[in-house]
Amino acid sequence: MLRLPLGSLLAVATAIGSAAPAGAGERLPPRPERSEAERDEHLKQLRAWYEAPPANWPKPVLDSEVDHRELGLVPKVSHPEDNPADPAKVALGKQLFFDPRLSGSGQIACASCHDPDLGWADGRTTSFGHNRRKLRRNSPSILNSGHRKALFWDGRAGSLEEQAAAVLNNQDEMHSADEVLVENLAAIPEYVESFKRLFDVKEPGIEQVAKAIAAFERTVVSRGTRFDSFLRGRHKALSDQELAGLHLFRTDARCLNCHNGPLLTDDKFHAIGLGMYGRKGEDLGRYAVTGRTEDLGAFRTPSLRDVDRTRPYMHSGLFDMDEILRLYNAGMPTERRRATDTRDIPPPKKSPLIKPLGLNKQDLADLAAFLGTLTESNSRVSPPRLPAGL
Amino acid sequence: MLRLPLGSLLAVATAIGSAAPAGAGERLPPRPERSEAERDEHLKQLRAWYEAPPANWPKPVLDSEVDHRELGLVPKVSHPEDNPADPAKVALGKQLFFDPRLSGSGQIACASCHDPDLGWADGRTTSFGHNRRKLRRNSPSILNSGHRKALFWDGRAGSLEEQAAAVLNNQDEMHSADEVLVENLAAIPEYVESFKRLFDVKEPGIEQVAKAIAAFERTVVSRGTRFDSFLRGRHKALSDQELAGLHLFRTDARCLNCHNGPLLTDDKFHAIGLGMYGRKGEDLGRYAVTGRTEDLGAFRTPSLRDVDRTRPYMHSGLFDMDEILRLYNAGMPTERRRATDTRDIPPPKKSPLIKPLGLNKQDLADLAAFLGTLTESNSRVSPPRLPAGL
Incomplete structure (x- = not known):
């Protein structure tokens, strides 16, 4: 029960079979041992x-x-031209990846569903989002994701930058938004300083956050x-x-x-x-x-x-x-x-x-x-x- | 790196060894295969x-x-006299176990650290608490915990009721409190109704919540x-x-x-x-x-x-x-x-x-x-x- x-x-x-029995004879008997x-x-x-x-x-x-x-x-991962690799950016991206202050609730980080302890996924049937809402799909690992052409199970993002931004913006997932991020990040002097130096912006928003996170993710590769x-x-x-x-x-x-x-x-x-x-x-x-x-x-x-x-x-x-x-x-x-x-x-x-x-x-x-x-x-x-x- | x-x-x-080398000769060579x-x-x-x-x-x-x-x-688990088993209580306890509204942030449920998908633990080195604070210890499984004499790695709780209350009250963990719970639960008519019926209280607090959760946990046993x-x-x-x-x-x-x-x-x-x-x-x-x-x-x-x-x-x-x-x-x-x-x-x-x-x-x-x-x-x-x- x-x-x-x-x-x-x-x-x-x-x-599946009760409504649509697979054609009889489709299965093969196991070959002899x-x-x-x-x-x-x-x-x-x-x-x-x-x-x-x-x-x-x-x-x-x-x-x-x-x-x-x-x-x-x-092979070695290649970084896109509009978001070149840079150790400082990767370090910032790693902090952001683990920082729950990017989420609307202040409780959910990228690493909540992509935890290195759990193969950069979350070990759950399907993930939990904002207000612990049960999401629809199983969390994919980000290991080697810098090599992938399409992100998400349905491939709806064409780059890691796009993928990160989509999760931040998704109200069932990280429940953030440009305004939330701008406000939350402005309260963290070290971040403000880093974004100014790396992206030359005074008020970092989802675009810069997603770039830094994607730069970090491209370093998560098989050893x-x-x-x-x-x-x-x-x-x-x-x-x-x-x-x-x-x-x-x-x-x-x-x-x-x-x-x-x-x-x-x-x-x-x-x-x-x-x-x-x-x-x-x-x-x-x-x-x-x-x-x-x-x-x-x-x-x-x-x-x-x-x-x-x-x-x-x-x-x-x-x-x-x-x-x-x-x-x-x-x-x-x-x-x-x-x-x-x-x-x-x-x-x-x-x-x-x-x-x-x-x-x-x-x-x-x-x-x-x-x-x-x-x-x-x-x-x-x-x-x-x-x-x-x- | x-x-x-x-x-x-x-x-x-x-x-450990660099400061305190284990006595030489303490180890045994592997016995012959x-x-x-x-x-x-x-x-x-x-x-x-x-x-x-x-x-x-x-x-x-x-x-x-x-x-x-x-x-x-x-063996069969036994329920304590002051919290007898009752299917309705177990069903309520299961809902509460999975409900993030018991936490101060509204994001963390008991099941966040004790997820059936992860052996009723969380698969992480150590767990994350309120504001995704990294906690000190690895999350123990609750499987068969109704049989245990002492709860927590250091045994500081003597019953599941005590354990659940301690996690709810812990400001680094679920970050709740009697007042928080009373207020949050009062906004959920079905809970108010259930607590009234099962515990004869108008305003359910941590005591009743912990009892219901513990009653549910005692049903999580090896099959x-x-x-x-x-x-x-x-x-x-x-x-x-x-x-x-x-x-x-x-x-x-x-x-x-x-x-x-x-x-x-x-x-x-x-x-x-x-x-x-x-x-x-x-x-x-x-x-x-x-x-x-x-x-x-x-x-x-x-x-x-x-x-x-x-x-x-x-x-x-x-x-x-x-x-x-x-x-x-x-x-x-x-x-x-x-x-x-x-x-x-x-x-x-x-x-x-x-x-x-x-x-x-x-x-x-x-x-x-x-x-x-x-x-x-x-x-x-x-x-x-x-x-x-x-």
């Missing part, structure tokens, strides 16, 4: 293949429309995971099982179709069947931004770096890792119109990249093990000293 | 032993002063873990490795000395060397409550139920699981006085229950695997509907 099993695979499968001897042989083969440079790795399984973007080390060590040639960094997971990730599990490149994301939008079309919690995703039918129920592919630290998963935050792997394996739900739904919005069309996989238990465990190598070992970011008010 | 490795074992060991054949034999033996009822399990390693309290299923399944006789619920970890937990790793009984805690206070005596972050723990020298640096033994979900660990929140296991294995730091420290407070005396263990890598992996069986599978608690204000 107390606990609702909303997050369980079963609940979602039932919720390898015998112990076959697995040993397979693992030996994988070692030989993957201890070569990535360019010589086995060909990935990619659908024809997908570019081959191999996994790799995260290196066990998988990165492996990529750098320290091949012992991955166990045999993790290597088996890497191979599956690139081949039979079809993950590389969307989770590719150094950040393990294509930075594109895909409908994968979890938009809860016509049901409680319906979220049509990118469609609300573009109005294009092909964007119905589509969400931005998340990066998988630090994935073990950024649970729960998906835009709704309703899933844990084992559930997500089982859902992908089953080919994800197919959303269909309910008889009672007379709206003009067609059901989201599931991406053709999503197909039932027929992986067995060992495969799923191998995949989860590989994903574990993408999370950095623990490190701590202390909140900075914040300047005193008047 | 951006990230401080405060949490790493090395940093703490260095920080078992050969594959020996391990197979050992695991077979463990199966035979542990598939018997717990009363017939191998004798645990317990120091003479420790009672034998075996691990087991969590059953894989280890519980094992205890109930479903012996396949634990893998061989997990069983090896259970055996270590009860024997050579000496965990059962403090982490015993159904909740895997003795509900006592122990100084284990992490009080940061004489250093930044010093926390003398229970001593501040009792003033007794033997309580210097002592903290309440946490329950290990849901331990995988309640990282980071210890009162300071500075550690992850691998670090804690390595610290225990090394016998924990011995805190000594620095030459420059002229205070009247002697260094905390480490509990004699803490001894270097000499466990090897396989042992530590086995232990971690066993601890993983103490966490419940994912379940979600939705925040309740909150009543509207006037």
